[in-house]
Amino acid sequence: MIPSTIRKSAGVLFVVLLACASAQAQRNNFDRASASRQVNPQSLITITDSDFTTPTSTSDCVTGQGDDVWQLILTQPKDLTVTVLDCCCPGDYYEVRVDGKLIGTTPNLAPPWGCDFSGPVSSGSFTVTLCTGTHTITIRDAGFDGHSQNEIADQGMCPAGFTVMGTLSNPSKACEFTINVTTFIPTNSLTGPPQARCGRGRQLVFKGDDRGFSPAGASFRTRTRITVIPEQSADADGLKAGSEQELVGETRSYAPDALANGVLDAADDDAVLNDCHLLHEVATASNSNMHAAVTRTGEHQVSVHIFGGAGNPLVVSPEINWDFTITIDTSGTSAHWTINGAHDGFPAYEVYINDNPIHTYSPGPGPYGLFDILKLFPPLDVNVNKSGDIP
Amino acid sequence: MNTKNSRWIFATSLTCLFTLLLVGWAQTKQDEDSALMKDLRQADGGTRRDISKSVDEIAQKDLKRILPELLPLLSDPDAEVRYYTAVALAASAYVSEANAEALHQAVPRLVSLLTDEDARVRQAAADAIALVMPHPPNSATPALVNLLKDKHAEVRAAALGALGRMDKIPPDAVSAVVLTLKQDTDPDVRGKAADVLGALRIADATAISALIDALGDREEFVRSQAVRALGSIGAPASSAVPRIKQIAADSKESPTLRSYAAYALRSIDQ
Numbered sequence: 001m002i003p004s005t006i007r008k009s010a011g012v013l014f015v016v017l018l019a020c021a022s023a024q025a026q027r028n029n030f031d032r033a034s035a036s037r038q039v040n041p042q043s044l045i046t047i048t049d050s051d052f053t054t055p056t057s058t059s060d061c062v063t064g065q066g067d068d069v070w071q072l073i074l075t076q077p078k079d080l081t082v083t084v085l086d087c088c089c090p091g092d093y094y095e096v097r098v099d100g101k102l103i104g105t106t107p108n109l110a111p112p113w114g115c116d117f118s119g120p121v122s123s124g125s126f127t128v129t130l131c132t133g134t135h136t137i138t139i140r141d142a143g144f145d146g147h148s149q150n151e152i153a154d155q156g157m158c159p160a161g162f163t164v165m166g167t168l169s170n171p172s173k174a175c176e177f178t179i180n181v182t183t184f185i186p187t188n189s190l191t192g193p194p195q196a197r198c199g200r201g202r203q204l205v206f207k208g209d210d211r212g213f214s215p216a217g218a219s220f221r222t223r224t225r226i227t228v229i230p231e232q233s234a235d236a237d238g239l240k241a242g243s244e245q246e247l248v249g250e251t252r253s254y255a256p257d258a259l260a261n262g263v264l265d266a267a268d269d270d271a272v273l274n275d276c277h278l279l280h281e282v283a284t285a286s287n288s289n290m291h292a293a294v295t296r297t298g299e300h301q302v303s304v305h306i307f308g309g310a311g312n313p314l315v316v317s318p319e320i321n322w323d324f325t326i327t328i329d330t331s332g333t334s335a336h337w338t339i340n341g342a343h344d345g346f347p348a349y350e351v352y353i354n355d356n357p358i359h360t361y362s363p364g365p366g367p368y369g370l371f372d373i374l375k376l377f378p379p380l381d382v383n384v385n386k387s388g389d390i391p
Numbered sequence: 392m393n394t395k396n397s398r399w400i401f402a403t404s405l406t407c408l409f410t411l412l413l414v415g416w417a418q419t420k421q422d423e424d425s426a427l428m429k430d431l432r433q434a435d436g437g438t439r440r441d442i443s444k445s446v447d448e449i450a451q452k453d454l455k456r457i458l459p460e461l462l463p464l465l466s467d468p469d470a471e472v473r474y475y476t477a478v479a480l481a482a483s484a485y486v487s488e489a490n491a492e493a494l495h496q497a498v499p500r501l502v503s504l505l506t507d508e509d510a511r512v513r514q515a516a517a518d519a520i521a522l523v524m525p526h527p528p529n530s531a532t533p534a535l536v537n538l539l540k541d542k543h544a545e546v547r548a549a550a551l552g553a554l555g556r557m558d559k560i561p562p563d564a565v566s567a568v569v570l571t572l573k574q575d576t577d578p579d580v581r582g583k584a585a586d587v588l589g590a591l592r593i594a595d596a597t598a599i600s601a602l603i604d605a606l607g608d609r610e611e612f613v614r615s616q617a618v619r620a621l622g623s624i625g626a627p628a629s630s631a632v633p634r635i636k637q638i639a640a641d642s643k644e645s646p647t648l649r650s651y652a653a654y655a656l657r658s659i660d661q
Contacts, residue, residue, distance in 0.1 A: 194488035370486040
């Protein structure tokens, strides 16, 4: 029979040995995982017309760590395949963006999550067609989302090491440019002309779009969108079939009581119209005077004439008018654009190519009065003559 | 001199000074206006055309005062001058109720422009008539109705805009608008015709029947204007309810049109 003192001592020794073995295993795991995960400043990695492979790490969890950014310069359109291979720890997964647009996300394989666990790591490949010009590739580790800084530190997850590979190949589809010409009223509301009355001569107010410049602005007065393909070899007439859209935003008029709290909001949208109380009338103007026409002007060049106007359907009014000619030329080392034309001095105008602004015009800070709306009358007030390269 | 008298003299002096300042300011304004109008009258054709494009400047003046100077420009031999003068009149009525009322005096000249050889002038004249307040005069109705046969869709639409702002229109004008709704080749014009019937709440059976037919128009703009018009007419348009209910429940129609149908049903039910 073993004395109880010896039994107790053996038990304590076993627990101590087990703890030491576990700690050593964790240290090995951490060392392995952190070998390629030093805190580094941001690097801009510039590549011209070639494949690339870069071991890197991300700062999505650490102050002072700069994410690497790949700047890819293409002198002709190419398909780019971006492959992301995670280094070490289960739970990391990656969002891949090109020119700010998400082109893919490697699979989220969690759980398990953390460098102390064994398990599969996340990897993936994504392909995008890029036009001539300079493109920016950025990677974000989405595996940190929903985890606290303490968890991330405890699990030795940060910074996360991974490898990025870029492979170029001949383009699988045509290089496209989407032109977006939008007009909008920046303020929340706008007083109507004297003819816009309800009840016993009460002046109506109209809903504005209540926003600043944005290619994704959901509220607008008019929007023309059209996608063009400058390469004749890819498309004979230069117009992407079915891409043309002429959209008109809804017009809403309100009785003066809707402005009791100073703004028009959802609470003012009551169910009964034509009663001179809160929401008074709604309508959508015709888009029949909104036009876009594409002309091929060269082997690598198209010209787009975007012109016309739309009025306020709820009151006799002058139209919002514009007349632009936009060219896109891909014969050089980067896609070149020009815009010439004119538009009214009201409301705000914004023109984008692939979400990059090429012209914006604001009628001023508001609130707007009838003398601002006067700028809707002929002739066109603002001339536009600009050019540049598409990033 | 006692204190009471001093106060009286001081108050009277102040009033006189203020009146003089006011008169002086008005005189300066009048001089400025006269200078602009003198330029308009005396300039050669090209310069006149340029000045006529100063729509914003003209629109901000007191129309009652400058109208005698502007009216002759509506008969200018240059169509561009006639056009911009009509546009300036419309613009002035758009920014001020007083100007919109003063525009009444220009209606006979504007009506004569509804038969102008230049389509843009006809359209601008109709637009200006539309903005007269409180309503365009009935004297303009026959010429506006004639314009519904104009070969330019923009001109026909402008005529409808003016008819829609009338206080009321006679039965023959209603018939012409109904015919336009039924037969015009341009969807924008058909939609505007529907809008006129709604704006004037024309509740006769022919108009309501034409609006119900227009609910089946191939263009959504026309369908939406027709459904809105029936909603504006209200209870007398109850025969349209089954058809409007179909639209409200039709998933193939746009959410916008379906929401207009829902609004119309509530208006007709009230």
